[in-house]
Amino acid sequence: MRFLSPAKINLHLEVLEKRPDGYHEVQTLLKRVDLSDEMEVHPGGQGIRLILEGEEVPPGMENLACRAASIFCRETGIPEDLEIRIRKRIPVAAGLGGGSSNAASVLAALNDLFRTGLNSHALMGMGAKLGADIPFFIFQRPALAKGKGERLTAVSMPEGLGFLLLVPPFRISTSWSYETFDRLTGGKRKTGTPLRDSYSTLADLLEVLKNDLEIPALSRYPEIGRMKEALLRQGARGALMSGSGPVTFGIFPSREKAEEARRKLVLPRDWKAEICCGL
Ligand code: ATP
Secondary structure (H helix, E strand, O other): EEEEEEEEEEEEEEEEOOOOOOOEEEEEEEEEEEEEEEEEEOOOOOOOEEEEEOOOOOOOOOOHHHHHHHHHHHHHOOOOEEEEEEEEOOOOOOOOHHHHHHHHHHHHHHHHHOOOOOOOHHHHHHOOOOOOOOHHHHHOOOEEEEOOOEEEEEEEEOOEEEEEEEEOOOOOOOHHHHHHHHHOOOOOOOOOOOOOOOOOOOHHOOOOEOOOOOHHHHHHHHHHHHHHHHHHHHOOOOEEEOOOOOOOEEOOOOHHHHHHHHHHHHOOOEEEEEEEEOO
């Protein structure tokens, strides 16, 4: 079975208090975009075998896709004899949730392949055991996520937007990002900005465009701030870093406008650009 495993971007991300279990409460607006890894799952062989192409991700059972397959098989009683292929197109440790997406896609694909008939609530429960962003990718709609990121509400957002993603040549680890956020802000507690469940125009969405994790990222990589300004100069209606970064995107009213900006934008050495649309 072949399928696509899409990336996500965060259009809003606020870090709230730190919980007794060490995680931070967050509130974030998430949207999937059509920049995707290509994946395949086939039954057979012995054990879970992973074949990787493209960007470097952990091999074998360290990989989130294999760990998701293992949980699925254990909980449904299906033999753990599978081949998983990932052709990686989503930049890794970039704030685009590629690993979580691969895990969610494997859970959904195995449910179809073996006709196990689990509903999305059950699949989201399995996914939440592995990572806070995984339930969002099973949810398959733009969402407001709270808690560690697993408490989801559907949010309507304008259709047809174009995104220009800028991919720097460095990675940011999510744990470094939260630790540095705490150090730089002194662990200040705050209540989140009130968010709605419907943003009918791009202007409405731009009002809540914000990412607290830009604080640690910009402290170490000021070039992210310079590229946000460059995106705005080339006509982006808003610009933001996604998740824990470092991928930074500009929002445009259409894909064509994003492509126009791409042609004019001068990228720093080794940076890449990707154009995509919302899903
Ligand atoms: P998030 O925003 O959810 O923290 P991210 O986009 O910053 O995620 P990912 O690309 O999901 O980062 O990778 C996070 C970590 O997970 C990396 O250290 C990576 O090596 C590991 N990982 C494990 N399996 C995968 C996978 N299938 N694809 C990508 N990364 C994976």
